Amino acid sequence: MTFIPSDSRLNGGDADRGRVDLAGAGPGDPDLLTLKAHRALGRADVVIHDRLISAEILALARPGAQVIEAGKTGFGPAMPQEEINALMVAHARAGAYVLRLKSGDPGVFGRLDEELEALEAAGIPWRVIPGITAASAAAAQIGQPLTRRGRNSDLRLLTGHDVQGFAEQDWRALARPGAVAAIYMGKRSARFTQGRLLMHGADPATPVTIVENASRPESVTRATTLSLLPQAVADATGPAVILFGLAPRAAAALPVIKEAVQ
Structure with a gap:
């Protein structure tokens, strides 16, 4: 080498x-x-x-x-x-x-x-x-830490699909309260991911945030819940990171929002 x-x-x-x-x-x-x-x-x-x-x-x-x-x-x-x-x-x-x-x-x-x-x-x-990965930029954009004492002691970076198709994960661990994951390349697999998580006991009200074009002037943030994930991600046209378990700091209690980041 x-x-x-x-x-x-x-x-x-x-x-x-x-x-x-x-x-x-x-x-x-x-x-x-x-x-x-x-x-x-x-x-x-x-x-x-x-x-x-x-x-x-x-x-x-x-x-x-x-x-x-x-x-x-x-x-x-x-x-x-x-x-x-x-x-x-x-x-x-x-x-x-x-x-x-x-x-x-x-x-x-x-x-x-x-x-x-x-x-x-x-x-x-x-x-x-090394460089700054999209999950870090997306979390910073919504004002949330990827880890937090008393909430999650680990963080998962996942891909929505791999060479075999939609990627399987440790769904039971992800479905636990407080779990946080950043899902890359997850737009097409959103319904699959939602189904697997609900099947393994995830709360349908778990917050989810989709950050499209993180850090760029044209970035769009969509706050939703696991129950509405496929609908919320449907309009995303650019590269997006799905932050499972995190809501924007200023919109934790709001329904789906679409907000252009200036």
Whole structure:
């Protein structure tokens, strides 16, 4: 295995050649980009980015850098993972400093392991730069902590679907009072998730908040309950995080709301 130590510094010139950084771009707001990722954007020769990376963040790339979209859409068109792996390896082998830029944090539902394995197999030096994941941004946006003394001593980050279809979870644990979970890619599986939770004893009145485009100017927050989850998520068109067990601080007792965040 060849990797770049976490305390290494980019010095420009030959030190950056023939290597790959895999960085998190955060949830979309360029102000939530880490300084380390910002510096990498300003130095990279090639930027291979996910579809969800905002234009404001891509604008920070070094002038003259080659910017390649490696788009992935849930249940829609996507660049095959093998092709993304091959792009990183080919550009790094040609001597480029490659930045693989992922939405949120690269280690949270970002196929980081598959890309690292491809780089290791090719003998390409790499480094991981963490980012702010969408669950953190969404919870901050509604003014709620993801953990709270006396309420939940654990937090679950879930995916709504995996390679097998709608993802099965530990529904009994999730159905317990006080449980909190952030569900990524959960719009299409909302009715499935609701059914499984109710089947395992979850209270239909459990608060649920859908945060669409967390941290971005066009963000929309929908507060609802488990009993109304499928209807509440139906209008969401952008990427959304479903915060199970959390209501917006100012709307804990309100019915479904739709509020554009300024």
